[in-house]
Amino acid sequence: MPKSLLIISRQAPWSGPNAREALDIVLAGGAFDLPIGLLFLDDGVFQLTAKQDAKALQQKDLSANLQALPMFGVEDLFVCGDSAAERGLETTGLALEEVQVLSAHDITALIDRYDQVITL
Amino acid sequence: MSTLHVLSHSPFGDDRLTSCLRVIGADDALLLTGDAVYALQPGTVPCTALNARHPTLFVLAEDARARALEIPDTAKAIDYAAFVELSIHYDKVNSWL
Numbered sequence: 001m002p003k004s005l006l007i008i009s010r011q012a013p014w015s016g017p018n019a020r021e022a023l024d025i026v027l028a029g030g031a032f033d034l035p036i037g038l039l040f041l042d043d044g045v046f047q048l049t050a051k052q053d054a055k056a057l058q059q060k061d062l063s064a065n066l067q068a069l070p071m072f073g074v075e076d077l078f079v080c081g082d083s084a085a086e087r088g089l090e091t092t093g094l095a096l097e098e099v100q101v102l103s104a105h106d107i108t109a110l111i112d113r114y115d116q117v118i119t120l
Numbered sequence: 121m122s123t124l125h126v127l128s129h130s131p132f133g134d135d136r137l138t139s140c141l142r143v144i145g146a147d148d149a150l151l152l153t154g155d156a157v158y159a160l161q162p163g164t165v166p167c168t169a170l171n172a173r174h175p176t177l178f179v180l181a182e183d184a185r186a187r188a189l190e191i192p193d194t195a196k197a198i199d200y201a202a203f204v205e206l207s208i209h210y211d212k213v214n215s216w217l
Contacts, residue, residue, distance in 0.1 A: 012158065043133060
C-alpha cells in the first residue's frame with residue numbers, strides 16, 4: 001500500500017509557478033493511482049475563482065488542469081471555508097464543483113489522516 | 121513632492137496595504153498590480169480599508185481581468201503604457217517590494 005500524500009496549495013494562481021506545480025504533483029500522483037488529496041488554503045482559494053482570464057497575462061489557463069483532477073482519479077479535493085470567507089469567495093459556483101468545504105478543525109483531522117504532507 | 125505607491129502582493133498575506141494606506145499622502149496615488157488587485161474583492165477587510173482611506177487609485181486592468189475582479193468606479197483602470205506615464209507624472213515611485 002503506497003503512502004498517502006496531501007498537497008496543500010496556498011498561493012494565488014498568477015504570481016508564480018507554485019499553484020501550477022502543486023496541481024502538477026497532484027495530477028502526476030493521480031496518474032500513478034497514489035492515494036492523494038489536495039487542499040486549497042489561504043490565497044490558494046483564489047485558484048478556484050470562476051471566470052478567470054489567463055490570456056490577459058499571456059499565461060495558460062489553470063481551469064483545464066482543475067477539471068482534469070477527477071479524470072485522473074483525484075477525488076479528495078478540499079477548500080478551507082475560513083480562507084474563502086475572508087476573501088469574499090462564495091463556496092458555491094467555484095471553478096471546481098467537486099470540492100469539499102472544510103473548517104479549521106476538519107483540516108487538523110485531514111492533515112492527521114495522511115502519511116505525508118507537502119505545502120506549496 | 122508626490123509619490124506613486126505601487127503594490128503587487130496579495131493584501132491577505134501581509135501588511136503592505138495596511139502600511140501603505142497609513143502613510144499615503146493627499147497628493148499621492150496608489151497603483152494596484154499583480155496579486156495586490158485582490159484588495160478589490162468586495163466585502164473583504166482589505167477592500168473596506170481601501171474604501172475608508174479612498175486614495176487616488178489606479179488598477180492594472182489586465183491583472184484584474186485575469187483574476188475575474190471588477191474594477192470599481194472609485195478606481196481608474198490602466199494599461200502598461202499608462203503605468204509608464206504615471207511613473208513620470210509623479211515625482212517618485214515607491215514600489216512596495
